[in-house]
Amino acid sequence: QVQLVESGGGLVEPGGSLRLSCAASGFAFSSYVMAWYRQAPGKEREQVAAITSAGATINVVDSVKGRFTISRDNAKNTLYLQMNSLNPEDTAVYYCNARGVEYSGSYYHRDYWGQGTQVTVSS
Numbered sequence: 001q002v003q004l005v006e007s008g009g010g011l012v013e014p015g016g017s018l019r020l021s022c023a024a025s026g027f028a029f030s031s032y033v034m035a036w037y038r039q040a041p042g043k044e045r046e047q048v049a050a051i052t053s054a055g056a057t058i059n060v061v062d063s064v065k066g067r068f069t070i071s072r073d074n075a076k077n078t079l080y081l082q083m084n085s086l087n088p089e090d091t092a093v094y095y096c097n098a099r100g101v102e103y104s105g106s107y108y109h110r111d112y113w114g115q116g117t118q119v120t121v122s123s
Contacts, residue, residue: 014087040092045095
């Protein structure tokens with residue numbers, strides 16, 4: 001059973017930091033491209049950052065460049081998002097996403113999502 005379980009969200013004051021984690025199980029984590037998305041109230045979901053299976057950052061949205069860092073630990077099957085200098089515009093539900101290809105007689109594209117963790121930036 002595939003699971004992506006986010007943790008680390010919460011309420012933080014402007015200028016503060018949080019570290020999100022996404023614990024993965026049930027699939028070949030080290031072979032997948034991983035990403036963090038977020039969705040603020042009334043807005044579309046947007047990709048915040050993405051990372052290759054080998055750990056190279058492949059995308060960071062302009063609004064978080066220099067403040068957020070995506071990383072992964074393939075030995076622990078865990079994805080991270082270090083968020084610094086948070087501001088109220090970062091308030092959203094943050095989702096973990098996994099994309100890859102699996103072979104089971106044929107090749108299948110897979111796209112998995114976590115349930116999300118709420119991040120609220122407010123004084």
